[in-house]
Amino acid sequence: MKELKDRIRKDGKIKAGNVLKVDSFLNHQMDIRLFEKIGQEFKRRFADAEINKILTIEASGIGIACVVAQSFDVPVVFAKKTQTKNIAGEVYTTKVESYTHGRIYDIIVSKEFLGKGDKVLLIDDFLANGKALEGLAQLVADSGAELVGAGIVIEKGFQVGGDMLREKGIRVESLAIVDSMDDKTGTITFRGDDADEQ
Amino acid sequence: MKELKDRIRKDGKIKAGNVLKVDSFLNHQMDIRLFEKIGQEFKRRFADAEINKILTIEASGIGIACVVAQSFDVPVVFAKKTQTKNIAGEVYTTKVESYTHGRIYDIIVSKEFLGKGDKVLLIDDFLANGKALEGLAQLVADSGAELVGAGIVIEKGFQVGGDMLREKGIRVESLAIVDSMDDKTGTITFRGDDADEQ
Numbered sequence: 001m002k003e004l005k006d007r008i009r010k011d012g013k014i015k016a017g018n019v020l021k022v023d024s025f026l027n028h029q030m031d032i033r034l035f036e037k038i039g040q041e042f043k044r045r046f047a048d049a050e051i052n053k054i055l056t057i058e059a060s061g062i063g064i065a066c067v068v069a070q071s072f073d074v075p076v077v078f079a080k081k082t083q084t085k086n087i088a089g090e091v092y093t094t095k096v097e098s099y100t101h102g103r104i105y106d107i108i109v110s111k112e113f114l115g116k117g118d119k120v121l122l123i124d125d126f127l128a129n130g131k132a133l134e135g136l137a138q139l140v141a142d143s144g145a146e147l148v149g150a151g152i153v154i155e156k157g158f159q160v161g162g163d164m165l166r167e168k169g170i171r172v173e174s175l176a177i178v179d180s181m182d183d184k185t186g187t188i189t190f191r192g193d194d195a196d197e198q
Numbered sequence: 199m200k201e202l203k204d205r206i207r208k209d210g211k212i213k214a215g216n217v218l219k220v221d222s223f224l225n226h227q228m229d230i231r232l233f234e235k236i237g238q239e240f241k242r243r244f245a246d247a248e249i250n251k252i253l254t255i256e257a258s259g260i261g262i263a264c265v266v267a268q269s270f271d272v273p274v275v276f277a278k279k280t281q282t283k284n285i286a287g288e289v290y291t292t293k294v295e296s297y298t299h300g301r302i303y304d305i306i307v308s309k310e311f312l313g314k315g316d317k318v319l320l321i322d323d324f325l326a327n328g329k330a331l332e333g334l335a336q337l338v339a340d341s342g343a344e345l346v347g348a349g350i351v352i353e354k355g356f357q358v359g360g361d362m363l364r365e366k367g368i369r370v371e372s373l374a375i376v377d378s379m380d381d382k383t384g385t386i387t388f389r390g391d392d393a394d395e396q
Contacts, residue, residue: 024310024311028275028278028311029273029274029308030264030267030273030276032264032267032268032271036268058256058257059276059278062256062257062260062261062264063261063263063264063274063276066228066230066260066261066262066264066265067264067268069228069230070234073230073231075223075227075228075230076228076230077227077228078226078228078257080226080257109226110226110227112221112222113226
């Protein structure tokens, strides 16, 4: 998605340790008009698929998922990272290792909101080592719902997550795949532009 | 907002301890079409105000804020609940006591995304004891930005938050104010319908 790659080049900040900060428009401050275009692009890519629910994970996936959901006209469910007293007792749960926070946490989805008959698109802002997506896919499998695929805004193509999920047979559509980046020069190399790049 | 109150009566679940569960459409599974109407109603109520940024707090405020932001054509910033290594070092921060989780946590916003010249609307799903809103208002004050008001989906009118914030001079617009609820009978009493109820 050309507009997204241009925006990453313009406003993204590369930090040591292969950290790409896009918090001015994607995951701290959020450019809602860009999110609308991201939603239209996911809709274009999954035009052939039947989808009746979007599943994401708190926190930074939620805003993107909600705007993307408008293009699909479906509800969003977000997986929560810890059990709170306001959640129903009956939940699907699995463990996820966080790269950002360096710890393992539980993610949960109420059984009321995911189950047989659901055709689920996963949405998240980043795909790096794939642990969060793998956890969401596990919740979908546990619930008896069908996993249609995953829509990712930025994939770190040099980390293992994308390959790992695709090898499992999950359809992953990433709008920008970063193959390499250099914090010294500030350059980002994206995986070759698709023929249908917009 | 009549449609919202009707939906709360239809799908809300009253639990002992004055807990109102609306997680089938508001804060776990999210009805995006309802969020669009919520955004239009906030826009109608704040039509006289100049607003150039929406501030919310993770996690359940984010989805609502992002859809509401479409009606105002402004970016969203969400306050994060803990410091992660992906956040800039330069942040505004304050402490918030969580009613739901029974603990005190830090909320932070990067100084890059809030400051002088910003005219800020706070958006959140619930207002009960008002601690989260009070924390967000503090971040706005610390940043030198102007606080225009707060748009709340559901206010628990029998808890102290709404009165406390209004006494501080904050303009609070709540789309549904619950004055009482009874988990035995399942009845909810909303504060009297406004003349301009839609």
